[in-house]
Amino acid sequence: TSTPKGAAATVLVTGGAGFIGSHACVELLDHGYEVIVVDDHSHSSPQVFRRVERVAGRFVGAVYELDIRDRRALSAVFDRHRVDAVVHFAAHKAVGESTRMPVQYYDNNVGGTTSLLLAMRAHDVRRLVFSSSCSVYGDARGTLLDESAPARPTNPYAASKWLCERVLADVCRHWPDLAVLCLRYFNPTGAHPSGLLGESPDGEPDNLMPYVSQVAIGRRDHLRVFGGDYPTPDGTAIRDYLHVMDTVEAHRVALDHLADRTGMRIFNLGSGHGSSVLDVVRAFSAASGRPIPYDVVGRRPGDVPELVADARAVARAWGWRPTRDLAAMCRDAWHFQKLNPHGYAGSARRPGTKE
Numbered sequence: 001t002s003t004p005k006g007a008a009a010t011v012l013v014t015g016g017a018g019f020i021g022s023h024a025c026v027e028l029l030d031h032g033y034e035v036i037v038v039d040d041h042s043h044s045s046p047q048v049f050r051r052v053e054r055v056a057g058r059f060v061g062a063v064y065e066l067d068i069r070d071r072r073a074l075s076a077v078f079d080r081h082r083v084d085a086v087v088h089f090a091a092h093k094a095v096g097e098s099t100r101m102p103v104q105y106y107d108n109n110v111g112g113t114t115s116l117l118l119a120m121r122a123h124d125v126r127r128l129v130f131s132s133s134c135s136v137y138g139d140a141r142g143t144l145l146d147e148s149a150p151a152r153p154t155n156p157y158a159a160s161k162w163l164c165e166r167v168l169a170d171v172c173r174h175w176p177d178l179a180v181l182c183l184r185y186f187n188p189t190g191a192h193p194s195g196l197l198g199e200s201p202d203g204e205p206d207n208l209m210p211y212v213s214q215v216a217i218g219r220r221d222h223l224r225v226f227g228g229d230y231p232t233p234d235g236t237a238i239r240d241y242l243h244v245m246d247t248v249e250a251h252r253v254a255l256d257h258l259a260d261r262t263g264m265r266i267f268n269l270g271s272g273h274g275s276s277v278l279d280v281v282r283a284f285s286a287a288s289g290r291p292i293p294y295d296v297v298g299r300r301p302g303d304v305p306e307l308v309a310d311a312r313a314v315a316r317a318w319g320w321r322p323t324r325d326l327a328a329m330c331r332d333a334w335h336f337q338k339l340n341p342h343g344y345a346g347s348a349r350r351p352g353t354k355e
């Protein structure tokens with residue numbers, strides 16, 4: 001492990017029990033940071049920290065079960081710890097649900113971010129990495145999307161991420177010492193290579209990789225491929241999948257780059273490489289040695305044919321690029337699925353019980 005550069009020694013991770021947040025905790029612990037987590041466990045289990053600590057071989061400094069919109073409780077966390085930087089993952093992320101519960105999505109995602117900014121300002125914490133999303137590009141067309149592509153969010157979830165970016169840009173103008181990096185992730189997937197951490201959605205997965213993985217293990221009998229008539233080589237939609245380990249590595253590198261700058265920058269986080277739904281099916285089948293039965297059905301409303309990152313800006317700025325390919329994402333997701341056939345559910349500590 002290396003020692004952290006600059007002064008960012010204690011990092012507050014919001015949403016640190018979630019899919020990407022839990023992997024980020026490991027990455028930061030592995031590189032010498034002190035990690036403090038706040039998470040309301042609305043979409044995660046506190047159980048995950050035992051695994052984080054087992055994988056990292058170190059303890060998380062503190063875990064606070066709280067909603068970041070609870071300003072008093074959040075402020076008390078900043079009172080207790082000298083926080084050098086914040087990595088802000090906490091949000092609701094289900095696109096379909098956001099169309100049914102728009103107020104809850106704006107309230108949680110935008111309200112959570114403003115609450116966090118107020119606490120940071122009051123405690124003079126000046127470094128922030130924010131989880132944004134390729135969904136801000138909406139139905140943008142074109143093969144490689146760079147950061148200057150217009151934002152055209154098409155659902156409340158995406159709009160909430162775009163609004164957060166706007167809020168952050170405005171706050172930077174009025175607080176010149178603040179340094180913000182907005183990372184627009186494309187499609188993070190895969191799992192920690194240990195098989196102890198991974199993606200464990202509640203109920204039926206919305207996203208492709210967890211769905212495919214549950215078909216491979218036999219929890220679901222087949223995949224529905226949403227659309228076989230897109231203008232792509234095999235007719236199925238193309239996305240830019242990024243290994244979760246590369247995703248969190250980028251956050252750790254981002255912290256180094258926040259130490260000596262102010263203002264806001266926005267970067268895509270993707271591989272720059274597109275894979276179709278059938279590419280994913282074939283890669284997962286090869287990684288697992290299991291067939292993935294599928295039916296091609298109608299398009300999913302709101303889906304676009306192709307969304308691939310122009311990932312060069314971050315490479316130019318930091319000399320960083322992802323290194324793990326689709327085969328590695330499938331291998332690691334499958335390893336996690338095999339060791340945890342029911343995700344975290346089978347081993348989750350329910351509140352009030354002992355593991």
Ligand code: NAD
Binds near residue numbers: 069090134
């Ligand atoms: P996740 O749902 O697994 O994790 C989010 C965590 O935040 C959960 O542990 C949840 O309990 C917590 N949380 C939510 N609202 C909270 C609140 N008000 N207070 C405290 N904790 C709260 O999601 P993830 O996949 O790990 O995503 C992390 C971030 O990355 C999110 O902001 C998401 O919008 C963004 N993102 C994810 C993807 C993806 O494909 N997974 C793509 C682009 C952007």
Ligand code: WQD
Binds near residue numbers: 132
């Ligand atoms: C990928 C492809 C589906 C499930 C979402 C959010 C986006 C961002 C990343 C948060 C699409 C197809 C899927 C299935 C399928 N998240 N598919 N059968 O839609 O690219 O992006 O996650 O910020 O905001 O929208 O990802 O994994 O849902 O779908 O055929 O059962 O797989 O149609 O083409 P998506 P996904």
